[in-house]
Amino acid sequence: EVQLLESGGGLVQPGGSLRLSCAASGFTFSSNAMNWVRQAPGKGLEWVSGISGGGGNTYYADSVKGRFTISRDNSNNTLYLQMSSLRADDTAVYYCAKDRWSSSPGYFDYWGQGTLVTVSS
Amino acid sequence: EIVLTQSPATLSLSPGERATLSCRASQSVSTYLAWYQQKPGQAPRLLIYDASNRATGIPASFSGSGSGTDFTLTISSLEPEDFAVYYCQQRFNWPRTFGQGTKVEIK
Numbered sequence: 001e002v003q004l005l006e007s008g009g010g011l012v013q014p015g016g017s018l019r020l021s022c023a024a025s026g027f028t029f030s031s032n033a034m035n036w037v038r039q040a041p042g043k044g045l046e047w048v049s050g051i052s053g054g055g056g057n058t059y060y061a062d063s064v065k066g067r068f069t070i071s072r073d074n075s076n077n078t079l080y081l082q083m084s085s086l087r088a089d090d091t092a093v094y095y096c097a098k099d100r101w102s103s104s105p106g107y108f109d110y111w112g113q114g115t116l117v118t119v120s121s
Numbered sequence: 122e123i124v125l126t127q128s129p130a131t132l133s134l135s136p137g138e139r140a141t142l143s144c145r146a147s148q149s150v151s152t153y154l155a156w157y158q159q160k161p162g163q164a165p166r167l168l169i170y171d172a173s174n175r176a177t178g179i180p181a182s183f184s185g186s187g188s189g190t191d192f193t194l195t196i197s198s199l200e201p202e203d204f205a206v207y208y209c210q211q212r213f214n215w216p217r218t219f220g221q222g223t224k225v226e227i228k
Contacts, residue, residue, distance in 0.1 A: 037165075045157075045165065045208055047217040061216045062122075095164055106212035107155045109176060111164035 002026040002110040004096045009115030016086050016119070022079040022096030022112055030054065030074040033099035035108055036081045038092035038117075048094070049081065050105030059105060064090075086119045093117075123147055125209050125220035133228040140196040142223045144209035149189045153213040156185055156194045159222075160205045168207075169194065199225070 008020040020036070035050040049070040050059040058070050069082040079096055093116050097108035124147040134140055144154065152172040157165040167176040169185035172192060182197045196203055204227050209220040 044222050045159075045210075045219040047210075047219065050217070059215060100167075100170065105217065106153070107167060107170045107210070108157075108165070109167045109170075111166070113164055 002098060004098060004110060004112035006094065006096050006112045006115040009094065009117045011118045011120065012086055013121050014087060014119055017082070017084040018086065018117060020081040020083070020094055020096075020115060020117070024077045024079065024096075024098070027098065029072075029077040031102055033101055033103060033105045034070075034072060034079045035097045035099055035105050036070065036079075037095045037097050037108065037111075038090075039095070039114075040089070040092040043092075046092075047105075050099065051079070052104070053102040057103070083117070086117075088119050091117060091119045122216060123150060123211050123214050123218050125211060125218055127207075127209060127220035127223045129223060130221075131224045131226060133226050134199055135228045136199050136201055138199050140194075140199055140203070140225055142194040142196075142207055142225070144187075144192040144194070144220050146190045146192075146211060148214075150211040150213035152188045153211055154185075154187070154192050155210045155212070156183075157208045157210065158203075158205050159208065165208065196225075201227075 005023045036048040067085045093114040095114045096112040098110040100107045128143045156169040159165040173185045
């Protein structure tokens with residue numbers, strides 16, 4: 001059974017940093033691209049970032065490019081999202097999502113339960 | 122950026138009725154389109170990918186169609202558990218984008 005467990009969310013001040021983690025199990029982690037998708041309170045879904053199975057290719061939404069860094073540790077089946085220069089509009093539930101494909105992120109076939117990031121002073 | 126516009130915003134139907142949801146892309150996405158279902162307090166669930174392929178475990182009551190810029194998700198007969206918000210998403214171009222969602226509510 002595929003399981004994705006996010007952690008690392010919390011309250012952070014504007015301009016601050018936070019690192020999210022996603023522990024994966026139930027599938028061959030290195031065989032699939034992985035993604036972060038966020039959802040602001042009461043709003044729709046926004047794809048944030050993706051990374052290929054091997055970790056060599058990364059992709060970002062324009063809204064986070066230069067501020068967020070996605071990475072993965074295939075030896076420990078863990079996905080990360082390093083967030084810096086956080087702004088109020090980054091406030092959202094952040095979901096870790098497994099991709100159907102190994103290379104270029106495409107469709108998200110399994111999701112974690114999400115971790116809430118609140119950016120506020 | 123490809124903009125996906127879903128209609129209607131809200132669909133009020135009774136159990137047993139047929140639901141037809143629309144997703145229109147601002148430019149062609151070929152058949153690189155998916156549909157997700159999200160219930161309150163839960164993560165989204167992949168229903169359909171590549172416009173018409175059901176994901177693992179998705180019942181046959183869900184079907185997708187379309188290509189280019191116009192897509193449809195059909196639920197043939199609404200079950201109580203199908204009342205939720207539905208999103209379309211494209212993987213044709215960067216960045217990956219979602220529609221704003223259609224809420225299917227009980228009439």
